[in-house]
Amino acid sequence: MPATAPSDTAASANDQQLEYVTSCALPTPWAQFTLHAFIEHGTGSPGAGKEHLAMVLGDVGDGEPVLARVHSECLTGDVLFSQRCDCGAQLEGALRRIAEEGRGILLYLRQEGRGIGLVNKIRAYRLQEAGADTVEANLQLGFHADARNYELCRPMLERFGVRSLRLMTNNPRKIDAMTRLGIAVAERVPLLVNRNAYNNSYLNTKQAKLGHMMTPPAAVPADQAPAPAATPDVI
Numbered sequence: 001m002p003a004t005a006p007s008d009t010a011a012s013a014n015d016q017q018l019e020y021v022t023s024c025a026l027p028t029p030w031a032q033f034t035l036h037a038f039i040e041h042g043t044g045s046p047g048a049g050k051e052h053l054a055m056v057l058g059d060v061g062d063g064e065p066v067l068a069r070v071h072s073e074c075l076t077g078d079v080l081f082s083q084r085c086d087c088g089a090q091l092e093g094a095l096r097r098i099a100e101e102g103r104g105i106l107l108y109l110r111q112e113g114r115g116i117g118l119v120n121k122i123r124a125y126r127l128q129e130a131g132a133d134t135v136e137a138n139l140q141l142g143f144h145a146d147a148r149n150y151e152l153c154r155p156m157l158e159r160f161g162v163r164s165l166r167l168m169t170n171n172p173r174k175i176d177a178m179t180r181l182g183i184a185v186a187e188r189v190p191l192l193v194n195r196n197a198y199n200n201s202y203l204n205t206k207q208a209k210l211g212h213m214m215t216p217p218a219a220v221p222a223d224q225a226p227a228p229a230a231t232p233d234v235i
């Protein structure tokens, strides 16, 4: 076994190199996926790069539209069970649906906090505890409301021969981004999950300011939504 396993690269539109590295089986509670690893060179710490993932189930390269989720990293929601957002429930819901169909793909993009990073997302949460909404908090920190870039999706999907998606999303800008990249969106599959007292106003803001196609606002009355406990500076 060589020290460095064989890999190949594909240029993304912004001229960074996306390297396909390797894959392994990934059993989950819903199905056994194949997990594929990519490195985006020219990002992250010097000499390294952001590591992106694809979870694939079944024959996705047969030319038929593929049930797909393009999921942005949310460590707090995907891993730490946060109820401030709908991310963890969307991740689980998407994997369940792919498993039910026996065919699909989930791209896991490392664009934490809509592209501003984990620590800045926690700064943004702090501002939200002081009254800002999710968009205002990003702007107050000097970022765009949504700093994500989806260019990597094209070479990632090309790797698996996927050209047309049945995209699980509520985000119209994600659909536009795919279309502009030349990836057909044959169908939008809504992914409405986990509206609760903690994420109700966040979801309402996404609907009102970011254009998300969601359930009617205020499903949970604001006066019944408990404010998250204020966090002390020092514990």
Ligand SMILES: Nc1nc2c(ncn2[C@@H]2O[C@H](COP(=O)(O)OP(=O)(O)OP(=O)(O)O)[C@@H](O)[C@H]2O)c(=O)[nH]1
Residues within 6 Å of the ligand: 070, 071, 072, 073, 074, 075, 085, 087, 090, 111, 112, 113, 114, 115, 116, 121, 124, 125, 134, 138, 168, 169, 170, 171, 174, 191, 202, 206, 212
């Ligand atoms: N800056 C910021 N990012 C957040 C906040 N809440 C969640 N996020 C991030 O928002 C992103 C959500 O990404 P996706 O799951 O792809 O969802 P989406 O773009 O809202 O669209 P859908 O496809 O409809 O889910 C993740 O990167 C989360 O970390 C917040 O309050 N502030």
